[in-house]
Amino acid sequence: MSKAAEKAAGAGAVGKMRFEEALAELEMIVSRLERGDVPLEQSIAIYERGEALKKHCENLLQAAEDKVEKIRLDSAGAPQGVEKLD
Template sequence: MENVVTKTQAKHADIKDMSFERALKELESIVTRLEKGDVELEESIAIYERGEVLKEHCDRLLRQAEAKVEKLTFAADGSPKGTEPLDP
């Protein structure tokens, strides 16, 4: 199974350089096409696989962004005193 995932990701290597916004837009387009149901079976499978890789890419970018977000902390007098990790 791992080999199939690796081959699918290699097939869609262009995704790794996409911004979150671009990847999400393409993923939404794929979902719309699949929901309409007017795509032939072979193409449905191909775009579904691409959608999976896009979803994983978006998830990874979101996790990276969440790791960078910090919450400002303030002293009793209201002055900023530092940051701490944001609890989602």
């Protein structure tokens, strides 16, 4: 498999990951890069995967935030409806 095909396959797999899975893998990548014991070519490849994971996590968080609503209460404290969370 060519490097371009591997990259495309990896990027597709990232898009299907749950937030917790993507975050855990991103944390592993950061840890490996911080240790500094990864060869340069591999560092570049895992950095690129880390960027894809970061973007995926940001997109998932934004989607979750868009779904969250705040319950409005009337003056007596009874639920009156919902509004978008600030």
